[in-house]
Amino acid sequence: MKILRVIFFLFVAKTSFANVILPSVFSDHMVIQQNDQVKFWGWASPNEEVIIRPSWTTEIYKTKASNQAKWELMVKTPSYGGPFIISIKGYNEIVLNDILIGEVWLCSGQSNMEMSASWGIKNMDEVEKANHPNIRFFNIPKLSSETPQNNVPANWQASTPEIMKNSSAVAYFFAKRLQENLKEVPVGLIVSSWGGTPAEVWMPEETILNNSILNKAASKLKPVEWGPTQPARAFNAMINPFIGYNIAGVLWYQGEANVGAKNYEKTLTALISSWRSIWNNNFPFYYVQIAQFEYGGDHFGGTEIRNAQRKVLNLSENTGMVVIDDVSTADDIHPKDKKTVGIRLANLALKNHYKTFDGVVNGPLFKNVSFEKGKAKVSFNNSKGLNIKGDNSLFEMAGADKIFYEAKSKTNNDCIVLSSKKVKNPKYVRFAWKNTARSNVFNEANLPASTFTTEH
Known part of the structure; x- marks a missing residue:
């Protein structure tokens, strides 16, 4: 009877304190990254062997938990697909179902x-x-x-x-x-x-x-x-x-x-x-x-x-x-x-x-500005089809004093030329510089330009 009690005690101790545990992100219905070496990790008793068997391959992945009761494995994933099953086994076994890649x-x-x-x-x-x-x-x-x-x-x-x-x-x-x-x-x-x-x-x-x-x-x-x-x-x-x-x-x-x-x-x-x-x-x-x-x-x-x-x-x-x-x-x-x-x-x-889309995905983004004869010439990236909608200009100009005044604007090919009677020697320009400003500059994809300033 004493021997049976010892055996029973050892069995209970082993099953009570030796379960593989996974973080919640590894669970039924999860999506894992395709065509990659995906990291799996969790906890188990020190030196406990952990075995992962994914259903998309015959390959078996094995490791042992560290003395900190942690383990991790890198598992190779194929191209997208599913659903798959993943078995993660130590002294216990966890089966993850309905897994997509x-x-x-x-x-x-x-x-x-x-x-x-x-x-x-x-x-x-x-x-x-x-x-x-x-x-x-x-x-x-x-x-x-x-x-x-x-x-x-x-x-x-x-x-x-x-x-x-x-x-x-x-x-x-x-x-x-x-x-x-x-x-x-x-x-x-x-x-x-x-x-x-x-x-x-x-x-x-x-x-x-x-x-x-x-x-x-x-x-x-x-x-x-x-x-x-x-x-x-x-x-x-x-x-x-x-x-x-x-x-x-x-x-x-x-x-x-x-x-x-x-x-x-x-x-x-x-x-x-x-x-x-x-x-x-x-x-x-x-x-x-x-x-x-x-x-x-x-x-x-x-x-x-x-x-x-x-x-x-x-x-x-x-x-x-x-x-x-x-x-x-x-x-x-x-x-x-x-x-x-x-x-x-x-x-x-x-x-x-992904390199699968050829369309324009960005609105005009400020590139640089040049000054000549009291005017500013603003260049943009993503500027094909550059246009200004409406009459209200959101562009402003300033001289060395950094006091900004509204500027007249007109498109010139893929640039915008600015002028203001109040700024004889412009040094700075800014666009849509107001918390409530709504961009009125667009490109051929009808995407709006971003706020910008050259002041700092």
Whole structure:
């Protein structure tokens, strides 16, 4: 009897403390990145053997948990397809079902990324058509933490009218457009967003602490009732748990909560660099320039953020920006047309990352300016078919005193020539330099020009 008790005790101890555990991002219905070496990880007893058997191959992957009770394996994935089954076995066995292989995108930011059809969008007729089993959401709830976390309470869900209605509308329309062009490649959307949050809460704390400019900007953030403003609080709880999960790229829609910041281009560039470094992947990072809004008439805070976002294109490689003020209004900080935004982001990805789209995906972007005989000649990238709509000029000129006056503007081939009787010797120009300004300069693709200034 004593021997039986010992055997029973050893059996219970072994089965109680030796189970393989997976983070929630590895679960039924997940999408994993195609044509890649995908990282799987989890926890198990030290030295416990972990075996992964994916149904798309006869290859078997094995490793052993470390003395820290952690393990990880790199698994090769084929071209898109599914559904597949994955067996992960230690002393116990976990079987993941309905797994798709395709393209995975991380979608993050504040409320305009979070915004779902349930909030009320222009494209409500799309909800009932949202049965797309090859589009999957991994919606992360709002969480904050002072320290990096290793798991989140979330699960993968296939797109249905109900799921789509309560998920990021921008992310959904992005995925739908990708599928139209990539011929039904499954798309996984990891949505990690929180309305009203500044960029500082979305990056590692050391990234801010080790940079005096970022640290100074973060110290100026004031507490608000709707979310954290301290560095890294959302990153720790809503990004860190799935770092290493292979992604194709990032979509970012944020900036309104940083209105008033003077160095946002440095903040966003640091965020991009920190994420790429932690993932060890120079993935594409596509973002939305915030739209015009009535932040107040006594400052240019919103305009400065838009200009900072434009600058990031030259400060960080493999980035792309979409301008949306032609489909938004200054009286609504949450533009209702999320379909156009998602499509424009998708077109960036299709042209720059997937190389499957030949159309124009960017509006005119400031290139340079030259001055001659009291006039300014402004050149743009993406300028084919450059045109000015309406009579009200949004261009301004200034001399050495940096006092700006409205300028007359006219197109000259792919440039715009400016003049003002009040500025005899122009030194600086700016465009749409007002929080509520709506761009009136377009190119052949009818895409709007971005706010810019040459003053700084």
